[in-house]
Amino acid sequence: MIRMQSIGVIGAGAWGTALALTAARAGRNVTLWGRDANTISEIRARNQNSRYLRGITFDEEFAATTSLPAVAASDVLLLVTPAQTTRALCEALAEIDPGEKPIVLCSKGIERSTGQLVSQVVKEVLPQAKVAVLSGPSFAEDVAKGLPTAVTIASDTLALADDLARALAAPAFRPYASKDLIGVQIGGALKNVLAIACGAVAGRKLGASAQAALTARGFAELTRLGTAMGAQAETLTGLSGLGDLVLTCSSPQSRNFSFGMKLGEGLAASDLIHAGGTLAEGAHSARIAVELGTKLCVELPISQTVAAMIDQDLSIEDALLNLMARPLKAEIENQQ
Numbered sequence: 001m002i003r004m005q006s007i008g009v010i011g012a013g014a015w016g017t018a019l020a021l022t023a024a025r026a027g028r029n030v031t032l033w034g035r036d037a038n039t040i041s042e043i044r045a046r047n048q049n050s051r052y053l054r055g056i057t058f059d060e061e062f063a064a065t066t067s068l069p070a071v072a073a074s075d076v077l078l079l080v081t082p083a084q085t086t087r088a089l090c091e092a093l094a095e096i097d098p099g100e101k102p103i104v105l106c107s108k109g110i111e112r113s114t115g116q117l118v119s120q121v122v123k124e125v126l127p128q129a130k131v132a133v134l135s136g137p138s139f140a141e142d143v144a145k146g147l148p149t150a151v152t153i154a155s156d157t158l159a160l161a162d163d164l165a166r167a168l169a170a171p172a173f174r175p176y177a178s179k180d181l182i183g184v185q186i187g188g189a190l191k192n193v194l195a196i197a198c199g200a201v202a203g204r205k206l207g208a209s210a211q212a213a214l215t216a217r218g219f220a221e222l223t224r225l226g227t228a229m230g231a232q233a234e235t236l237t238g239l240s241g242l243g244d245l246v247l248t249c250s251s252p253q254s255r256n257f258s259f260g261m262k263l264g265e266g267l268a269a270s271d272l273i274h275a276g277g278t279l280a281e282g283a284h285s286a287r288i289a290v291e292l293g294t295k296l297c298v299e300l301p302i303s304q305t306v307a308a309m310i311d312q313d314l315s316i317e318d319a320l321l322n323l324m325a326r327p328l329k330a331e332i333e334n335q336q
């Protein structure tokens with residue numbers, strides 16, 4: 001078994017800090033890396049990360065650093081920065097040479113410039129690394145507070161996923177092992193896009209029935225794309241697929257959902273993106289997900305509509321017209 005006593009967490013935002021806390025609760029020696037010296041100083045001096053986890057003070061002991069070589073010395077590395085930064089961070093890690101260490105990807109997105117899943121990016125830049133993915137219904141704030149959470153950890157081999165699950169399991173944090181690396185990532189990436197659509201429906205006050213319909217038809221979309229990319233059906237109905245979709249499509253605690261709410265209230269995506277603010281990964285993955293669908297001859301009407309709301313400022317009224325005016329069809333494809 002690979003040694004997994006020390007865990008290096010790369011990314012000191014909401015999710016990275018929450019994962020550092022839960023890994024410390026699991027009895028591991030944790031080092032959290034962040035690029036922002038003020039955040040790292042605050043974590044060290046006051047046991048708080050007020051920018052990303054407001055109102056939470058930690059009791060857990062872990063080291064915090066701005067030195068990439070220091071964090072890269074850990075047995076296992078968790079990469080917890082936005083999906084679009086994966087390649088640059090892996091390139092920086094390649095200079096330090098993490099060798100065959102497990103790298104656990106915790107972001108939820110698709111690389112916009114290539115259409116690659118983050119695991120594919122890591123395999124390309126760090127070919128020796130043992131790649132795994134951690135995903136599932138888990139708000140950083142809930143995990144940081146120690147509320148019960150279950151996630152999936154996937155890698156190409158069940159043995160590695162199982163070892164990682166054991167290393168990270170804590171009383172309130174229950175990882176399940178899987179070897180469906182693709183399925184786990186597709187669920188996480190697409191649910192963010194679909195949560196924007198559900199948020200828009202909530203923001204425009206179109207009713208709970210519309211939100212439920214969108215979640216269910218969104219799940220059909222996630223299933224079509226996932227299956228075409230080689231995901232296992234059980235993964236798509238599991239924690240990282242349906243589980244995370246339901247969580248994110250129903251709660252303003254989700255940043256993707258609340259980004260969508262603002263679109264539904266009439267704000268333009270271009271203005272929201274220009275203003276910065278909190279991360280909504282779905283806004284970065286929507287268009288490339290649609291392009292992947294086109295390549296695989298998979299129809300993704302909801303994701304397509306979200307992509308148009310984001311990069312063409314399509315209004316919520318026109319978005320609704322687009323979706324409701326589509327030709328009627330059977331609910332289940334190829335039903336005999």
Ligand SMILES: NC(=O)C1=CN([C@@H]2O[C@H](COP(=O)(O)OP(=O)(O)OC[C@H]3O[C@@H](n4cnc5c(N)ncnc54)[C@H](O)[C@@H]3O)[C@@H](O)[C@H]2O)C=CC1
Nearest residue numbers: 012013014015016081082083085106107108139140279281
């Ligand atoms: N917040 C949550 O509840 C959860 C988030 N995730 C995923 O985790 C990923 C990270 O999300 P959060 O931590 O919530 O985001 P966040 O916005 O709270 O933090 C992002 C962190 O990444 C850092 N960062 C950004 N660009 C960087 C770069 N180029 N180089 C180095 N560091 C950089 C920021 O300084 C910040 O510390 C996303 O893909 C998200 O979908 C997954 C599960 C739960």
Ligand SMILES: O=C(CO)COP(=O)(O)O
Nearest residue numbers: 136137138139254255256
């Ligand atoms: O992925 C998440 C929960 O599982 C967090 O969702 P948001 O990024 O939309 O806040």
